[in-house]
Amino acid sequence: MIGIQYGITSLLFLLFGFLLMLAMRYQLAHPGQPIPLVGGLMEKALGEDMAKGGVMQADLYNAFGAMHGTIMVFLAIVPLLFGAFGNYVTPLQIGAPDMAFPRLNMASYHLFFWGGAVMLSSFFIPGGAAKSGWTSYSPLATMADSNFINGQTLWLVGMVLLITSSLLGAVNFIATIIQLRAKGMTWMRLPFFVWAQFVTAFLLLLAFPPLEAAGLMQLADNVLGTSFFLPTGLVVNGSKPDVSGGGSPLLWQHLFWFLAHPEVYVLILPAMGIVAEVIANNTRKPLWGYKSLVYAVLSIGFLAFIVWAHHMYLTGMGTKIATFFQTTTMMISIPSVIILTALFISLWGGSIRFNTPMLFALSFLPMFGIGGLTGLPLGFNASDIYLHDSYYVIGHFHYVVAPGTIFGIFAGIYFWFPKATGRMMSETLGKIHWFGSLICMNGIFMPMFIQGLRGMSRRMYDGGATYFGSGVGADPGVLRLNNAITAAAIALALFQLPFIFNFFWSIWNGKKVESDNPWEATTLDWQTPTPPPHGNFATEPVAHRGPYEYSVPGSKKDFTPQGQPG
Amino acid sequence: MEFFSKILNLPDVASAHGAGIDQFIIYIHLLMAALFVGWLGYFLYTVFRFRSSANPKADYAGAKSHFSSYAEVGVAAIEALLLLGFAIPLWAKAVDEFPTKKGDAKTDPIEIAIQGQQFAWNAHYAGPDGVWGKQGIQHASATNPFGLDSADAGAKDDVTCLREPFYVPLNRDVICRISSMDVIHCFKLPRMRVTQDAIPGMTIPVHFKATKPGDYMIICAQLCGNLHSTMKGEFKVVADAEYAEWFAKKAASGGAQSFE
Numbered sequence: 001m002i003g004i005q006y007g008i009t010s011l012l013f014l015l016f017g018f019l020l021m022l023a024m025r026y027q028l029a030h031p032g033q034p035i036p037l038v039g040g041l042m043e044k045a046l047g048e049d050m051a052k053g054g055v056m057q058a059d060l061y062n063a064f065g066a067m068h069g070t071i072m073v074f075l076a077i078v079p080l081l082f083g084a085f086g087n088y089v090t091p092l093q094i095g096a097p098d099m100a101f102p103r104l105n106m107a108s109y110h111l112f113f114w115g116g117a118v119m120l121s122s123f124f125i126p127g128g129a130a131k132s133g134w135t136s137y138s139p140l141a142t143m144a145d146s147n148f149i150n151g152q153t154l155w156l157v158g159m160v161l162l163i164t165s166s167l168l169g170a171v172n173f174i175a176t177i178i179q180l181r182a183k184g185m186t187w188m189r190l191p192f193f194v195w196a197q198f199v200t201a202f203l204l205l206l207a208f209p210p211l212e213a214a215g216l217m218q219l220a221d222n223v224l225g226t227s228f229f230l231p232t233g234l235v236v237n238g239s240k241p242d243v244s245g246g247g248s249p250l251l252w253q254h255l256f257w258f259l260a261h262p263e264v265y266v267l268i269l270p271a272m273g274i275v276a277e278v279i280a281n282n283t284r285k286p287l288w289g290y291k292s293l294v295y296a297v298l299s300i301g302f303l304a305f306i307v308w309a310h311h312m313y314l315t316g317m318g319t320k321i322a323t324f325f326q327t328t329t330m331m332i333s334i335p336s337v338i339i340l341t342a343l344f345i346s347l348w349g350g351s352i353r354f355n356t357p358m359l360f361a362l363s364f365l366p367m368f369g370i371g372g373l374t375g376l377p378l379g380f381n382a383s384d385i386y387l388h389d390s391y392y393v394i395g396h397f398h399y400v401v402a403p404g405t406i407f408g409i410f411a412g413i414y415f416w417f418p419k420a421t422g423r424m425m426s427e428t429l430g431k432i433h434w435f436g437s438l439i440c441m442n443g444i445f446m447p448m449f450i451q452g453l454r455g456m457s458r459r460m461y462d463g464g465a466t467y468f469g470s471g472v473g474a475d476p477g478v479l480r481l482n483n484a485i486t487a488a489a490i491a492l493a494l495f496q497l498p499f500i501f502n503f504f505w506s507i508w509n510g511k512k513v514e515s516d517n518p519w520e521a522t523t524l525d526w527q528t529p530t531p532p533p534h535g536n537f538a539t540e541p542v543a544h545r546g547p548y549e550y551s552v553p554g555s556k557k558d559f560t561p562q563g564q565p566g
Numbered sequence: 567m568e569f570f571s572k573i574l575n576l577p578d579v580a581s582a583h584g585a586g587i588d589q590f591i592i593y594i595h596l597l598m599a600a601l602f603v604g605w606l607g608y609f610l611y612t613v614f615r616f617r618s619s620a621n622p623k624a625d626y627a628g629a630k631s632h633f634s635s636y637a638e639v640g641v642a643a644i645e646a647l648l649l650l651g652f653a654i655p656l657w658a659k660a661v662d663e664f665p666t667k668k669g670d671a672k673t674d675p676i677e678i679a680i681q682g683q684q685f686a687w688n689a690h691y692a693g694p695d696g697v698w699g700k701q702g703i704q705h706a707s708a709t710n711p712f713g714l715d716s717a718d719a720g721a722k723d724d725v726t727c728l729r730e731p732f733y734v735p736l737n738r739d740v741i742c743r744i745s746s747m748d749v750i751h752c753f754k755l756p757r758m759r760v761t762q763d764a765i766p767g768m769t770i771p772v773h774f775k776a777t778k779p780g781d782y783m784i785i786c787a788q789l790c791g792n793l794h795s796t797m798k799g800e801f802k803v804v805a806d807a808e809y810a811e812w813f814a815k816k817a818a819s820g821g822a823q824s825f826e
Contacts, residue, residue, distance in 0.1 A: 058792035133789050139766060140749040140790060231767025236748040237684065238708030249750055249765055283616075284624040314752065314763045316770035319658045326653060330645045337641060341634050344609060349625035351618040362613060369605055373598040380648065382656035383591045385761050389752060389787040453575040455756035457787045460795040467798050473756070473783030475577075551624040558624065 002105050003088025004420065006112070010079035013116060014406075015500075017071040020064045022493055027056040028463035029486035050128055061461040062131035063151065067119070069134030070155065073263065074162050075116045077405055081270035082169060082204070083112065085412050086197050088420070090173065092525035092532060093191045095182025095541035095563070100175040108168040115161030122154035130155035133459065135260070138229030138252045142221045143236055149223075156219040163212045166204045173201035182524070182563075184543035189562070191523050191547040192293050196273030199301035200266050207262035207305065214255035221247070228252075250315055257308040265304045267401055269297060271364070271408025272339055278361035278411045279343055281521045283350025284558050286548035289342035296335035296342075303332040313381040314388050322381045329379040336372055340365065351551070351558075356430030360411035363438050364404060371399030374449065389459075392452025395445045403441040410434070413503070418518050422530045423510030429502040436495030443488030447481040454478050520559050523547050527563045567592060577757055580782065580803070582775040583659065584759035590652045597644055604637075664773050665739035672806075675739035675773065678732065681711055682744070682751030682764035684791050687784050687799035688712065689732035693723030693817040711747055725816040731800040735809035736779050745769045751797070752787035761787060776803040 023042070026035050032055055035042065039054020050060040091099055099105055122129040129151040132141040141152050177198045181190070217228040225244065229252040232245030280287050287293065309317065309325045317325075343365060352358070374396040377383040387393065410433070417425050456464050456478050463482045468475040517526040524541050541563045549560040567585075570592040579588055615621070665675040679690040679698075690712045692698040699714045699721020706713035711728065714721045734740045744753045746764040753772070754761045762772040776782075784799030804812070 058795070062789070062792060062794075131792075137750050137788070143749055144791065233703050234748055234766055235683075235703065235706045235711070235713075240703065240706070249767065284618075285626055285628055288628045314761055315765065316763065316768060317661075319654070319661055322657055322661075323654055326649060330649055333645065334638070334642055337638065340605075341638065344605060344612075345629045345634055347609070347612045347616060348629040349621075349627070350616045351621050351624040352613055352616050353618050366602075366606055366609060369602060373602055376598060376645075377591055377594045380590070380594065380653040382587055382653045382660075383594055385660070386587055386591065386756070386759050388761050389754075450575050455577055455785070457754065457785050459789040461792070462795045464795070466796045467783065467785060471798075472781045472800050473798075551626045553626055 002099075002102075002109055003084050003086075005109055006079050006083030006087060007085075009113060009116070010076050010084060013071055014076035014080065015496075016120075017068050017076055018493070018496075020068040020071070022489060023056060024061060024064050024068065025486040025489045027061055027461070029483045031462045031465050046123060046128065047126075056461075058461040059128060059131055062133075062459070063123070063129040065459055066130045066133050066136075066155075067123070070119065070130070070159075072401070073134065073267065074159070075112075075119065077267050077401065077409075078166065078263075079112055080409055081405070082166070082173075082197070082200060082266070083109070085270060085274065085409075085416075086169075086173060086200075089412075089416065089525055090194055090197050091176060091180070092419075092528055092536055093194050093523050093547075094177060094180060095185055095524045095537065095543060096176060096180035097535045097537065099172050100180055101172045104168050104172050108165045108172070111161045111165035111168070115158045115165060118154050118158040118161065122151040122158070125149065125151065125154070127151055135256060136218065136252075137256075138218060138221065138247075138249050139231075139234065141218060141252075142230060143234075143241070153219065153222050156215045156222070159215045160212060160219075163208045163215070167208055167212075170201040170205035170208075173197060174205065177201075182541045182543055185524075186543075188291075188294070189543050189546050191273075192276040192287065192290070192297075193270070193273035195294055195297055196269040196276075199297050200269045202301055203262040203266050203269075203304060207259045210255045211259035214252060217255075218252065250312075253312055253315065254309070257311045258305075261308040261311065262304040264397070264400070265300055267405050268368075269300070271405040272297075272343075272368075274408045274412040274415070275361040275364045276343060276346075277521075277523065278357045278415050279346055280548045280550065281415075281519050282353045282355065282358035282361070283347055284353075284550045285346070285350050286546070286550060287342065288346040288348070289338075290546075290548075292338050293342050296338040299335040300332060300339075303328060303335070307332055310379055310381075310384075313384050317381070326379065326381055333372070333376070333379070340369060340372065355414075356425070356427055356434060357411045357415035359431065359434045360407045360414065363434070364407045364411070367399060367403035367407060367438075367441070371396060371401075371404050374399065387452060389457055390452035391448040391456045391458060394458055395448035395452060398445045398448070402445065403438065407437075410437075410499070415519070416525075417503075417506065417510075418513045418530070419516075419525065419528075420531050421507050421510070423506050423508075423512055424518065425502050425506040425510055429498040433495060433499040433502070436498075437492060440488045440492035440495060444485050444492060447485050451478050451481055517561075520557075522549055522559050522561050524562050527561055570595070578778075579757065579759060580776055580778040580780065581755075581758040581760065582777055583656075584757075584774075586652075586656055586659075587759045590648070590656060593652065594648060597641075597648070601641065660772070664741060664771065673738070675741045676734060677741045677743065678734075679712070679743045679769075680745070680753055680764070681747055682753060682786065682790070682797075683711055683747040684749065685786075685793040685797040686729040687753070687786075687797070688729065689727040689801075690714075691725040691732075691813070692720075693725055694814070695720060695723055699724040706747075723817045725813060727816075731781070731802050733802050733804055733809050733812050734776055735806050736776060736803055738806075739773060739775050741771055741773045743769050743771045749790050750788050751790045752785075754785040754787040755782060755801075756785060757782050763788060779803050779805065 034054030042051040127145045127150045220226040227244045227247040230247045307328045310329045468478045681688045697720035700718040701713045744762045744764045746766045751764040786797035
């Protein structure tokens with residue numbers, strides 16, 4: 001139940017974050033033009049200084065930018081992967097009747113919901129929402145607004161609620177996976193999805209607390225007059241602000257990135273888990289290199305904590321520290337490559353079925369490949385000198401999250417929909433959704449690498465018109481790419497319509513499943529009634545074999561369920 | 567290399583160390599291309615060959631070759647080579663090997679203090695006397711961002727460029743000491759392959775040597791407020807003689823016109 005609650009809420013946030021981006025993309029391709037359809041609404045709802053004449057003003061662009069990142073990461077992707085898929089599928093796959101702490105789970109959901117409400121409300125207060133990036137670097141985060149209660153303050157309050165929500169969730173997952181596995185469900189018989197959720201829970205548990213502390217410290221800077229992150233000697237707009245000084249902007253960066261780097265593994269590991277389940281099922285053979293997958297995901301879990309300063313190479317870092325972080329960053333690329341390669345090799349020898357979940361799972365692989373590979377020139381500091389804060393970075397991380405993680409999420413939705421509802425989603429609409437999304441995602445993010453290599457920087461409200469429109473360094477090609485990218489973004493939006501329609505229509509009108517296991521899957525989540533009742537299983541499950549016993553030689557069927565005795 | 571630079575859309579490099587960075591970027595992209603083409607080729611072949619209509623019965627054991635393990639070791643080795651052979655030396659050269667003053671006015675590095683502010687770039691040179699004018703926050707204002715003390719003798723000939731292009735001589739070492747007055751900015755000279763965060767409360771040096779004359783762009787590469795996208799600066803690389811003429815004129819005209 002809570003999985004479904006998380007699922008619907010976070011899908012709505014995903015849509016909202018997407019709409020923010022569409023408005024931004026329109027401004028980038030047509031700077032200074034009123035936004036069609038919603039421009040007037042924006043002016044009415046957000047005020048004249050934000051959207052005069054329906055035109056996105058610079059402050060609003062920065063607010064949309066900061067909130068797009070925040071909402072996508074903390075209100076959409078993590079709650080979908082961890083809160084929705086995690087809570088729904090994990091207990092089923094380990095053979096547990098429920099999560100270990102249902103009340104803690106409910107508290108977790110409420111903190112997520114109210115954190116989200118606080119974040120959304122910040123759009124409507126004077127000064128608007130937080131506008132200093134999802135990264136909220138000080139001193140800008142403290143200096144950007146003059147009102148006492150402002151968007152940044154609400155952002156910090158919202159973050160404290162969301163972080164607490166994830167911490168409670170992490171405790172729940174760790175306890176559940178350790179304690180509530182069914183008889184016979186040994187560690188090395190766990191589906192890879194569960195391993196991915198397990199490591200994700202540890203990442204959340206250990207990485208979030210420094211950011212929660214830093215958030216409270218920045219909140220104190222904003223409302224209590226402290227200077228944790230504000231140095232001495234500031235002169236803003238010709239005058240000296242009333243701050244005590246003595247603080248360090250770098251301290252905020254360290255505390256922020258200590259979480260935010262492991263956070264990106266939180267964003268990818270559960271998606272890899274989903275992709276692994278769908279691939280095993282639709283190749284009709286066990287995953288290749290199960291042990292390598294497990295050791296790789298554990299390595300990522302450990303290494304994730306010691307790479308964070310690769311986001312800070314240009315802060316005046318010396319050679320020794322830069323060498324340390326580059327080395328750990330290169331090291332972490334190894335287990336990531338191992339996981340991707342194991343999934344690629346799992347295809348070999350299979351009997352591949354091309355249904356909608358599998359199409360998304362398959363295309364995840366090269367898309368995540370592009371995302372991961374483009375991390376290499378960013379992870380090396382000498383090349384980062386040129387590519388830092390450029391559109392190359394935006395291309396890199398969006399490839400990993402958008403045609404990466406989000407494709408994993410789509411695969412999971414099409415795959416587990418019949419377990420939750422007893423009906424299949426339409427394959428035709430699913431294939432249209434898949435094909436259009438794949439083409440458009442590439443249309444949006446591939447040109448960004450070119451823009452970055454040509455020197456275009458991020459977070460430019462006018463789309464780079466000032467820098468590249470005329471005068472020294474003019475480069476109209478960069479600006480023309482803005483239009484192509486925006487067109488692809490609008491097309492991507494249109495291709496989500498079949499999905500949204502399919503999702504709701506199929507709840508009542510989708511083809512009814514003929515069995516509890518329409519995909520003929522081996523894992524315990526498909527050995528439950530549809531939908532799973534209170535207690536999940538009709539009879540207590542026992543694991544008798546590994547999770548991917550497909551096409552076992554000598555067996556009559558091409559799959560042997562994990563819970564089947566003998 | 568030129569060929570790959572064009573494919574990658576890298577703008578013409580105009581600094582001495584920049585070619586090394588471009589070469590490094592190219593090598594990394596060659597590795598990326600090799601991996602991507604390899605993976606993609608294998609992937610497309612595999613989903614075609616093992617589609618269920620062509621292969622109705624899956625093989626429980628799957629791939630048995632150990633090629634992937636060797637390939638993995640190969641990739642790790644190449645990454646180590648890039649790290650040890652290129653990344654670390656390039657960074658060390660940028661960060662540990664600053665040009666030093668030897669007392670020769672013709673070849674000593676030019677030192678410029680760069681101050682980012684919302685929303686412009688300012689430059690400050692010690693004047694012909696070679697003495698940096700005394701600075702203090704009590705003097706700082708919108709027209710005197712460097713807080714120069716008008717009573718100080720050393721400050722009288724200091725050269726400041728406020729919201730206007732600063733000049734550097736061709737083929738001369740330049741050391742820029744980067745800081746900020748208010749929020750974090752980032753001093754990025756794309757054609758020079760120079761980037762350095764401008765952090766208030768810190769002064770961070772960066773050095774380069776411009777090898778082509780011309781007018782160049784300064785980009786602010788860190789979100790710094792609502793007019794971040796308009797914070798375009800400019801600097802000019804000119805021949806020695808022209809630089810000397812400009813410098814003398816600026817120093818003489820009460821070089822720092824920012825005094826109150």
